[in-house]
Amino acid sequence: MPIVFSQLRAFHAVAAHGGFTAASRVLNVGQPTLTIQVKELEETYGVELLIRRSRRVELTETGAALFEMTRGIMKFCDEAHELLASHGQSTAGYLRLATVGPFHATEILAAFKREHPGVQISTLLGNSERTLRHIIDFEAEVAILADVPEDKRVIMMPYRSHRVIVFVNGDHPWFNRKSVKLRELADQPFVLRERGSTTRRAFEAAIRREGLQINPVFEIESREGVWKAVERGLGISVVADFEFVPHQNLRALDIQDRVITTQYSIAYHRERAHSPMIKAFIETVGRMKAGAAGKPAKPRRG
Numbered sequence: 001m002p003i004v005f006s007q008l009r010a011f012h013a014v015a016a017h018g019g020f021t022a023a024s025r026v027l028n029v030g031q032p033t034l035t036i037q038v039k040e041l042e043e044t045y046g047v048e049l050l051i052r053r054s055r056r057v058e059l060t061e062t063g064a065a066l067f068e069m070t071r072g073i074m075k076f077c078d079e080a081h082e083l084l085a086s087h088g089q090s091t092a093g094y095l096r097l098a099t100v101g102p103f104h105a106t107e108i109l110a111a112f113k114r115e116h117p118g119v120q121i122s123t124l125l126g127n128s129e130r131t132l133r134h135i136i137d138f139e140a141e142v143a144i145l146a147d148v149p150e151d152k153r154v155i156m157m158p159y160r161s162h163r164v165i166v167f168v169n170g171d172h173p174w175f176n177r178k179s180v181k182l183r184e185l186a187d188q189p190f191v192l193r194e195r196g197s198t199t200r201r202a203f204e205a206a207i208r209r210e211g212l213q214i215n216p217v218f219e220i221e222s223r224e225g226v227w228k229a230v231e232r233g234l235g236i237s238v239v240a241d242f243e244f245v246p247h248q249n250l251r252a253l254d255i256q257d258r259v260i261t262t263q264y265s266i267a268y269h270r271e272r273a274h275s276p277m278i279k280a281f282i283e284t285v286g287r288m289k290a291g292a293a294g295k296p297a298k299p300r301r302g
Helices: 005-017 020-027 031-045 061-086 102-115 128-136 182-187 198-209 223-231 276-293
Strands: 050-052 057-059 093-099 119-125 142-146 154-169 189-192 215-219 237-240 250-255 261-269
Touching (some): 005 061, 093 102, 093 128, 093 276, 102 119, 102 276, 128 142, 128 154, 142 276, 154 276, 189 237, 198 237, 198 261, 223 237, 261 276
Antiparallel strands (some): 154 237, 154 250, 154 261
16 A cells, blocks of 8 residues: 555654644644544554654654655655746755855855845754765755765765865964974874864874874864864864964964865765756856866965
8 A cells, every 4th residue: 555645744744843733833734634644654554653742752763764764755845846936937945055164155155146046045064974964864955075985875076175284373383484294293282173074084194194193182063162272372273274264363384294185075965966956056066166267276375
Protein backbone atom coordinates (compact mmCIF):
# COMPACT_ATOMS: atom_id res chain seq x y z
CA MET A 1 0.00 0.00 0.00
CA PRO A 2 1.53 3.39 -0.99
CA ILE A 3 2.07 5.96 1.74
CA VAL A 4 -0.51 8.75 1.77
CA PHE A 5 1.30 12.08 1.41
CA SER A 6 -0.97 13.90 3.84
CA GLN A 7 0.03 11.38 6.54
CA LEU A 8 3.72 11.99 5.89
CA ARG A 9 3.17 15.74 5.91
CA ALA A 10 1.29 15.51 9.21
CA PHE A 11 4.03 13.39 10.80
CA HIS A 12 6.76 15.72 9.55
CA ALA A 13 5.06 18.83 10.89
CA VAL A 14 4.48 17.26 14.31
CA ALA A 15 8.10 16.05 14.48
CA ALA A 16 9.52 19.37 13.24
CA HIS A 17 7.49 21.55 15.60
CA GLY A 18 7.45 19.33 18.66
CA GLY A 19 3.75 18.65 18.99
CA PHE A 20 0.31 18.44 17.41
CA THR A 21 -0.83 21.90 18.51
CA ALA A 22 2.12 23.71 16.92
CA ALA A 23 1.87 21.57 13.77
CA SER A 24 -1.83 22.36 13.52
CA ARG A 25 -1.08 26.11 13.51
CA VAL A 26 1.66 25.76 10.88
CA LEU A 27 -0.37 23.59 8.50
CA ASN A 28 -3.68 25.31 9.26
CA VAL A 29 -5.21 21.87 9.76
CA GLY A 30 -7.29 20.85 12.76
CA GLN A 31 -5.42 19.04 15.52
CA PRO A 32 -7.84 16.06 15.52
CA THR A 33 -7.19 15.60 11.79
CA LEU A 34 -3.41 15.54 12.31
CA THR A 35 -3.78 13.08 15.18
CA ILE A 36 -5.83 10.72 13.00
CA GLN A 37 -3.39 10.99 10.06
CA VAL A 38 -0.34 10.13 12.18
CA LYS A 39 -2.20 7.31 13.94
CA GLU A 40 -3.25 5.83 10.60
CA LEU A 41 0.35 5.96 9.36
CA GLU A 42 1.54 4.10 12.47
CA GLU A 43 -1.24 1.52 12.27
CA THR A 44 -0.74 0.88 8.53
CA TYR A 45 2.86 -0.24 9.11
CA GLY A 46 2.56 -1.49 12.68
CA VAL A 47 5.16 0.96 14.04
CA GLU A 48 5.39 3.57 16.76
CA LEU A 49 6.73 6.89 15.45
CA LEU A 50 5.94 9.28 18.30
CA ILE A 51 5.90 9.04 22.07
CA ARG A 52 3.12 11.31 23.27
CA ARG A 53 3.88 13.39 26.37
CA SER A 54 1.52 15.83 28.05
CA ARG A 55 2.78 18.93 26.20
CA ARG A 56 5.19 17.57 23.60
CA VAL A 57 6.11 14.54 21.59
CA GLU A 58 9.35 12.60 21.28
CA LEU A 59 10.53 10.61 18.28
CA THR A 60 11.10 6.90 18.54
CA GLU A 61 14.11 5.42 16.76
CA THR A 62 11.90 4.62 13.75
CA GLY A 63 10.34 8.07 13.93
CA ALA A 64 13.77 9.75 13.93
CA ALA A 65 14.82 7.75 10.87
CA LEU A 66 11.61 8.66 9.05
CA PHE A 67 12.02 12.33 10.02
CA GLU A 68 15.43 12.39 8.32
CA MET A 69 13.71 11.21 5.12
CA THR A 70 10.75 13.57 5.32
CA ARG A 71 13.09 16.53 5.63
CA GLY A 72 14.30 15.79 2.12
CA ILE A 73 10.78 15.11 0.86
CA MET A 74 9.44 18.42 2.16
CA LYS A 75 12.39 20.29 0.64
CA PHE A 76 11.54 18.77 -2.73
CA CYS A 77 8.00 20.08 -2.27
CA ASP A 78 9.41 23.54 -1.57
CA GLU A 79 11.50 23.29 -4.73
CA ALA A 80 8.45 22.32 -6.75
CA HIS A 81 6.78 25.47 -5.46
CA GLU A 82 9.88 27.52 -6.38
CA LEU A 83 9.97 26.03 -9.86
CA LEU A 84 6.31 26.69 -10.57
CA ALA A 85 6.22 30.11 -8.93
CA SER A 86 9.32 31.34 -10.77
CA HIS A 87 8.50 29.87 -14.20
CA GLY A 88 8.75 32.73 -16.66
CA GLN A 89 9.53 35.18 -13.82
CA SER A 90 12.61 36.34 -11.95
CA THR A 91 13.87 34.04 -9.21
CA ALA A 92 11.99 34.54 -5.96
CA GLY A 93 11.78 32.70 -2.70
CA TYR A 94 14.05 31.98 0.24
CA LEU A 95 17.76 31.09 0.29
CA ARG A 96 19.64 29.73 3.31
CA LEU A 97 23.42 29.94 3.06
CA ALA A 98 25.65 28.03 5.49
CA THR A 99 29.15 29.48 5.66
CA VAL A 100 32.41 29.28 7.59
CA GLY A 101 32.64 33.05 7.80
CA PRO A 102 31.19 36.35 6.61
CA PHE A 103 33.98 37.38 4.24
CA HIS A 104 33.21 35.30 1.15
CA ALA A 105 29.54 35.14 2.09
CA THR A 106 28.92 38.89 1.99
CA GLU A 107 30.80 39.22 -1.30
CA ILE A 108 28.74 36.52 -3.01
CA LEU A 109 25.42 37.47 -1.42
CA ALA A 110 25.80 41.11 -2.48
CA ALA A 111 26.21 40.00 -6.09
CA PHE A 112 23.36 37.48 -5.82
CA LYS A 113 21.01 40.05 -4.28
CA ARG A 114 21.71 42.52 -7.08
CA GLU A 115 20.73 39.88 -9.63
CA HIS A 116 17.77 38.49 -7.64
CA PRO A 117 16.35 41.25 -5.42
CA GLY A 118 13.18 39.26 -4.71
CA VAL A 119 15.02 36.51 -2.81
CA GLN A 120 15.05 36.56 0.99
CA ILE A 121 18.38 35.39 2.45
CA SER A 122 19.52 34.05 5.81
CA THR A 123 22.90 32.69 6.87
CA LEU A 124 24.11 29.95 9.21
CA LEU A 125 27.63 30.49 10.59
CA GLY A 126 29.87 27.66 11.79
CA ASN A 127 33.07 25.79 11.09
CA SER A 128 33.43 23.67 7.95
CA GLU A 129 32.28 20.43 9.60
CA ARG A 130 29.05 22.02 10.84
CA THR A 131 28.53 23.81 7.54
CA LEU A 132 28.77 20.53 5.63
CA ARG A 133 26.26 18.99 8.04
CA HIS A 134 23.75 21.76 7.24
CA ILE A 135 23.86 20.71 3.57
CA ILE A 136 23.60 16.97 4.29
CA ASP A 137 20.63 17.55 6.61
CA PHE A 138 18.84 19.84 4.09
CA GLU A 139 19.08 22.76 6.53
CA ALA A 140 20.64 25.05 3.92
CA GLU A 141 20.46 25.29 0.15
CA VAL A 142 24.11 26.16 -0.44
CA ALA A 143 27.29 26.46 1.61
CA ILE A 144 30.73 28.04 1.57
CA LEU A 145 33.25 25.77 3.25
CA ALA A 146 36.80 24.51 3.00
CA ASP A 147 38.90 21.37 3.22
CA VAL A 148 36.25 18.85 4.23
CA PRO A 149 36.30 15.15 3.31
CA GLU A 150 34.45 14.25 0.14
CA ASP A 151 30.86 13.10 0.63
CA LYS A 152 29.00 11.38 -2.20
CA ARG A 153 25.81 13.21 -1.21
CA VAL A 154 27.37 16.63 -1.75
CA ILE A 155 28.61 18.43 -4.88
CA MET A 156 31.65 20.66 -4.30
CA MET A 157 32.55 23.46 -6.70
CA PRO A 158 36.03 24.98 -6.09
CA TYR A 159 35.79 28.71 -5.45
CA ARG A 160 39.02 30.24 -4.20
CA SER A 161 42.30 29.28 -2.55
CA HIS A 162 43.92 31.36 0.20
CA ARG A 163 47.21 31.38 2.10
CA VAL A 164 47.35 30.90 5.86
CA ILE A 165 49.24 33.66 7.67
CA VAL A 166 50.22 34.38 11.28
CA PHE A 167 49.19 37.44 13.25
CA VAL A 168 50.58 38.97 16.47
CA ASN A 169 49.83 41.96 18.67
CA GLY A 170 51.77 45.20 19.11
CA ASP A 171 53.75 44.01 22.13
CA HIS A 172 55.08 40.90 20.42
CA PRO A 173 58.79 40.87 19.41
CA TRP A 174 57.75 39.99 15.85
CA PHE A 175 55.47 43.00 15.41
CA ASN A 176 57.91 44.83 13.13
CA ARG A 177 58.74 41.78 11.05
CA LYS A 178 57.15 40.85 7.72
CA SER A 179 57.53 37.09 7.93
CA VAL A 180 58.47 34.14 10.15
CA LYS A 181 59.70 30.62 9.53
CA LEU A 182 57.49 27.68 10.36
CA ARG A 183 59.97 26.29 12.88
CA GLU A 184 59.87 29.52 14.88
CA LEU A 185 56.18 28.96 15.61
CA ALA A 186 56.80 25.82 17.66
CA ASP A 187 57.79 27.79 20.77
CA GLN A 188 54.91 30.26 20.66
CA PRO A 189 51.67 30.21 22.71
CA PHE A 190 48.75 29.88 20.29
CA VAL A 191 45.14 30.99 20.46
CA LEU A 192 43.14 28.75 18.12
CA ARG A 193 39.62 28.19 16.85
CA GLU A 194 37.84 24.91 17.63
CA ARG A 195 39.09 21.71 15.98
CA GLY A 196 36.63 21.81 13.09
CA SER A 197 38.04 25.16 11.94
CA THR A 198 39.32 25.25 8.35
CA THR A 199 42.44 27.35 9.00
CA ARG A 200 43.37 25.40 12.12
CA ARG A 201 43.18 22.07 10.29
CA ALA A 202 45.39 23.30 7.43
CA PHE A 203 47.92 24.83 9.81
CA GLU A 204 48.15 21.83 12.12
CA ALA A 205 48.55 19.48 9.14
CA ALA A 206 51.53 21.53 7.93
CA ILE A 207 53.04 21.52 11.43
CA ARG A 208 52.72 17.73 11.67
CA ARG A 209 54.34 17.21 8.27
CA GLU A 210 57.41 19.04 9.57
CA GLY A 211 57.51 16.94 12.75
CA LEU A 212 56.82 20.01 14.90
CA GLN A 213 54.41 20.70 17.75
CA ILE A 214 52.77 23.95 18.75
CA ASN A 215 51.66 25.17 22.16
CA PRO A 216 47.90 25.93 22.15
CA VAL A 217 46.98 27.87 25.29
CA PHE A 218 43.42 28.87 24.35
CA GLU A 219 40.74 27.34 22.16
CA ILE A 220 37.91 29.75 21.36
CA GLU A 221 34.83 28.92 19.30
CA SER A 222 34.64 32.38 17.79
CA ARG A 223 36.73 34.22 15.22
CA GLU A 224 36.17 37.49 17.06
CA GLY A 225 37.20 35.88 20.35
CA VAL A 226 40.50 34.71 18.84
CA TRP A 227 41.26 38.19 17.53
CA LYS A 228 40.50 39.80 20.88
CA ALA A 229 42.67 37.26 22.75
CA VAL A 230 45.62 37.94 20.44
CA GLU A 231 45.13 41.68 20.78
CA ARG A 232 45.28 41.29 24.57
CA GLY A 233 48.56 39.41 24.32
CA LEU A 234 47.34 35.93 25.28
CA GLY A 235 49.10 34.36 22.30
CA ILE A 236 49.47 34.47 18.53
CA SER A 237 47.19 32.89 15.93
CA VAL A 238 46.67 32.06 12.26
CA VAL A 239 44.09 33.21 9.74
CA ALA A 240 43.40 32.99 6.01
CA ASP A 241 45.00 36.03 4.35
CA PHE A 242 41.73 37.40 2.93
CA GLU A 243 40.15 37.38 6.41
CA PHE A 244 42.79 39.56 8.05
CA VAL A 245 41.44 43.02 8.76
CA PRO A 246 44.15 45.69 9.30
CA HIS A 247 44.30 46.86 12.91
CA GLN A 248 46.69 49.28 14.59
CA ASN A 249 47.58 46.75 17.29
CA LEU A 250 47.79 43.64 15.10
CA ARG A 251 50.32 42.65 12.44
CA ALA A 252 50.00 39.92 9.81
CA LEU A 253 53.13 37.91 8.99
CA ASP A 254 53.78 35.62 6.02
CA ILE A 255 55.09 32.12 6.71
CA GLN A 256 58.38 32.51 4.88
CA ASP A 257 59.43 28.94 4.13
CA ARG A 258 56.06 27.21 3.59
CA VAL A 259 52.92 27.93 1.61
CA ILE A 260 49.92 26.70 3.60
CA THR A 261 46.65 27.08 1.75
CA THR A 262 42.95 26.52 2.29
CA GLN A 263 40.67 25.69 -0.64
CA TYR A 264 37.21 27.19 -0.36
CA SER A 265 34.32 25.57 -2.22
CA ILE A 266 30.64 26.11 -2.88
CA ALA A 267 28.63 23.06 -1.80
CA TYR A 268 25.08 21.84 -2.31
CA HIS A 269 23.23 18.56 -1.93
CA ARG A 270 23.41 16.32 -5.00
CA GLU A 271 19.70 15.58 -4.75
CA ARG A 272 18.93 19.31 -4.91
CA ALA A 273 21.02 20.14 -7.98
CA HIS A 274 17.85 20.82 -9.97
CA SER A 275 16.66 23.56 -7.58
CA PRO A 276 16.11 26.86 -9.47
CA MET A 277 17.40 28.78 -6.44
CA ILE A 278 20.60 26.76 -6.24
CA LYS A 279 21.14 27.02 -9.99
CA ALA A 280 20.77 30.80 -9.78
CA PHE A 281 23.28 30.97 -6.93
CA ILE A 282 25.83 28.83 -8.80
CA GLU A 283 25.43 30.99 -11.90
CA THR A 284 26.19 34.10 -9.83
CA VAL A 285 29.31 32.47 -8.38
CA GLY A 286 30.40 31.40 -11.87
CA ARG A 287 30.17 34.97 -13.14
CA MET A 288 32.14 36.22 -10.13
CA LYS A 289 34.89 33.66 -10.74
CA ALA A 290 35.06 34.59 -14.40
CA GLY A 291 35.32 38.28 -13.49
CA ALA A 292 38.03 37.64 -10.89
CA ALA A 293 40.04 35.62 -13.42
CA GLY A 294 40.22 38.65 -15.67
CA LYS A 295 41.66 40.92 -12.97
CA PRO A 296 45.41 41.31 -12.36
CA ALA A 297 46.66 39.49 -9.25
CA LYS A 298 47.25 41.58 -6.12
CA PRO A 299 50.92 41.94 -5.22
CA ARG A 300 52.06 40.06 -2.13
CA ARG A 301 53.53 41.96 0.79
CA GLY A 302 57.30 42.13 0.65
